[in-house]
Amino acid sequence: MADQPPQENIPYEQAREELIEVVRRLEAGGTTLEESLALWERGERLATLCQEWLDGARARLDAVRGED
16 A cells, blocks of 8 residues: 555645644543544544555655665
């Protein structure tokens, strides 16, 4: 999957910043259980998206360096 673009069409930096905000809100508390679950699910999707971006970047670097 490293050669495929991430499923959601947002840049890595935007996904990372949103993930940081999700974590901050979860750590701060004060949300309902439903809101917390929605934040957690969004955080999971964002973390996966960031990992896909990083895996793709690693694959591209390896290809340039001649390492498969």
